Amino acid sequence: MRVHNFSAGPAALPESVINEVREELPVYRDAGASVMEISHRSPQYTAIAESARTRMRSLLGIGDDWHVLFLHGGASTQFYQVPLNFLPEGATADYVDTGAWSAKAIKEARSVGNVNLAASSKEGNYTFIPSRGDWDVTPGAAYLHFTSNNTIHGTEYHVDPQVEAPLVCDASSDFLSRPIDMAGYGLIYAGAQKNLGPAGVTVVLVHDSFLAKRKDGVPTILDYRTHAEKLFHTPTVFAVYVVEKVLAWIEANGGLTGMAALNREKGALLYNRLDRTDFYRGTARPDSRSLMNVTFRLPSEDLEAEFVREAAKAGLAGLKGHRSVGGIRASTYNAVGMDSVSALVAFMDDFEARRG
Amino acid sequence: MRVHNFSAGPAALPESVINEVREELPVYRDAGASVMEISHRSPQYTAIAESARTRMRSLLGIGDDWHVLFLHGGASTQFYQVPLNFLPEGATADYVDTGAWSAKAIKEARSVGNVNLAASSKEGNYTFIPSRGDWDVTPGAAYLHFTSNNTIHGTEYHVDPQVEAPLVCDASSDFLSRPIDMAGYGLIYAGAQKNLGPAGVTVVLVHDSFLAKRKDGVPTILDYRTHAEKLFHTPTVFAVYVVEKVLAWIEANGGLTGMAALNREKGALLYNRLDRTDFYRGTARPDSRSLMNVTFRLPSEDLEAEFVREAAKAGLAGLKGHRSVGGIRASTYNAVGMDSVSALVAFMDDFEARRG
Numbered sequence: 001m002r003v004h005n006f007s008a009g010p011a012a013l014p015e016s017v018i019n020e021v022r023e024e025l026p027v028y029r030d031a032g033a034s035v036m037e038i039s040h041r042s043p044q045y046t047a048i049a050e051s052a053r054t055r056m057r058s059l060l061g062i063g064d065d066w067h068v069l070f071l072h073g074g075a076s077t078q079f080y081q082v083p084l085n086f087l088p089e090g091a092t093a094d095y096v097d098t099g100a101w102s103a104k105a106i107k108e109a110r111s112v113g114n115v116n117l118a119a120s121s122k123e124g125n126y127t128f129i130p131s132r133g134d135w136d137v138t139p140g141a142a143y144l145h146f147t148s149n150n151t152i153h154g155t156e157y158h159v160d161p162q163v164e165a166p167l168v169c170d171a172s173s174d175f176l177s178r179p180i181d182m183a184g185y186g187l188i189y190a191g192a193q194k195n196l197g198p199a200g201v202t203v204v205l206v207h208d209s210f211l212a213k214r215k216d217g218v219p220t221i222l223d224y225r226t227h228a229e230k231l232f233h234t235p236t237v238f239a240v241y242v243v244e245k246v247l248a249w250i251e252a253n254g255g256l257t258g259m260a261a262l263n264r265e266k267g268a269l270l271y272n273r274l275d276r277t278d279f280y281r282g283t284a285r286p287d288s289r290s291l292m293n294v295t296f297r298l299p300s301e302d303l304e305a306e307f308v309r310e311a312a313k314a315g316l317a318g319l320k321g322h323r324s325v326g327g328i329r330a331s332t333y334n335a336v337g338m339d340s341v342s343a344l345v346a347f348m349d350d351f352e353a354r355r356g
Numbered sequence: 357m358r359v360h361n362f363s364a365g366p367a368a369l370p371e372s373v374i375n376e377v378r379e380e381l382p383v384y385r386d387a388g389a390s391v392m393e394i395s396h397r398s399p400q401y402t403a404i405a406e407s408a409r410t411r412m413r414s415l416l417g418i419g420d421d422w423h424v425l426f427l428h429g430g431a432s433t434q435f436y437q438v439p440l441n442f443l444p445e446g447a448t449a450d451y452v453d454t455g456a457w458s459a460k461a462i463k464e465a466r467s468v469g470n471v472n473l474a475a476s477s478k479e480g481n482y483t484f485i486p487s488r489g490d491w492d493v494t495p496g497a498a499y500l501h502f503t504s505n506n507t508i509h510g511t512e513y514h515v516d517p518q519v520e521a522p523l524v525c526d527a528s529s530d531f532l533s534r535p536i537d538m539a540g541y542g543l544i545y546a547g548a549q550k551n552l553g554p555a556g557v558t559v560v561l562v563h564d565s566f567l568a569k570r571k572d573g574v575p576t577i578l579d580y581r582t583h584a585e586k587l588f589h590t591p592t593v594f595a596v597y598v599v600e601k602v603l604a605w606i607e608a609n610g611g612l613t614g615m616a617a618l619n620r621e622k623g624a625l626l627y628n629r630l631d632r633t634d635f636y637r638g639t640a641r642p643d644s645r646s647l648m649n650v651t652f653r654l655p656s657e658d659l660e661a662e663f664v665r666e667a668a669k670a671g672l673a674g675l676k677g678h679r680s681v682g683g684i685r686a687s688t689y690n691a692v693g694m695d696s697v698s699a700l701v702a703f704m705d706d707f708e709a710r711r712g
Contacts, residue, residue: 010593
């Protein structure tokens, strides 16, 4: 039996996608083998990757001036790879610190070059996104890096930041959950394991004009140009194959506006439930609340542990908050349906009635 | 229908493994979700990774002094990561050049530090492994790097090299195809997509005493210590899951001595067929022939194209040689059975009878 899956990542995928994967085992279409067993230069995989790129561009409304790369290494590799390519000596990159993952990106960038902390909500325990008006940006910055959604702290940007420098965004946890105005961006990266597919592939979108600014002398494997020019080495074939199916599922469910509407509806249901009584307390400032990770506390840690335990027994999985902050976290990525959120709200009502 | 799969990689996996994967969709055991949808810190994934490490150590007869890492990035990342960690300023690393992949490893190492080309078969079109007696090794070298099997050229080391320096080996294409004497090694890496599992995970074995020698100041994600100490970031969960099943399959089929016996038997059948007449000509020098990639030519390129085309129609897939060298390549990794090799030999007989 499949549970209601609120895992923060790797996370729920559409059940129809999982079933398609099953149906295409042990043989993928005309390949005579599973998709795990065919060359990354085979016509079958070439078609899969090309379809994934086409769907991605279509969903985001972008053209061939955007390179769509499927890389290894996760966001943690991007933390280093971005400044290695785009933060030359003498230049400054602006970073906004809104949580643990932002802080890691900043740490790696500082090992490469000059970083200006444009804004931070660290002093406020990362419970909000600093207002754009309070940002201290650098004139002529190489780029401005931000984390569009903060999985641990349950906060999310609700508008694309407006700055002069090209935006670089770690969108790992809300990518394709809503439309993006790509005009201000130079590069967006997202580990697949939240809204896109299985762990092991990182989607990187890089605009041609931004790519042209990369530094010389970057090691081959870490140079974005290497991957923009050709299929340099073996990609994570299976993960890209699943990503292509997830993109098709997004298309079939209203595209990014469809995802945004669904996610708003789920968020409204859950946050309204949180706000209805004092038993549950949302941890993020209301204007910064994430539609991907809904974080909240109960009156005591004992009650929180009991909540997680009982929820699991009731078929609601993955609700324990990140170990660094505690509490409860319900991750409601694209593939988590209204049925799951409704089941969670019903459980919350019941739990409060019994223990509140 | 599943074909006889001679793909050079990603390559054939045991059919029983593929069927188990199918059976564990859409729900993995007690997880309530597929293995793609559960946290990399869940008890289920933790058990999978731990079992994979235990099986790996058991197959190789090694203990806890060896770190078993499941990394992202493929061998192409290791080409850079190895010297970045282990080739300090003022030191020299020895490299043996036996093919296109060795050459790439050498190129990346030269971008980091001082490289001595200990031996090369480039002048002989990479048709052989240079004899140990002809190697020009550096006293006190940081390490000696070699490529144990050369997929493009069809050559393979048949003994573990004996040198004073710790061995570093790109074993991507023959790892776990036979026992290894691990005593001389400091680090072994292997992209999974030949003998181990799907593309997207790279197995790195690093000995504790070698790891202790790594340089300071290596970026977090590229520092082997980062991954030896803890699960630093999200691994390629699905690929590790399949690798664990492949390791269990190797155990159930006689371990590494069982694999070696099977691979010798397959190689004997195929190479004996090659040598029987002049119609097929093996490209590797007999003492250096690979048991993983059997490369050969026919009297003309037209006949080679016809051979590949007709073989595909007869259910023998992936026989086209690498685009850089042409000809025919039959990749016969662990999971390619005697039935497949026998079918290929029968086809070769038939093709020669008709076109020879």
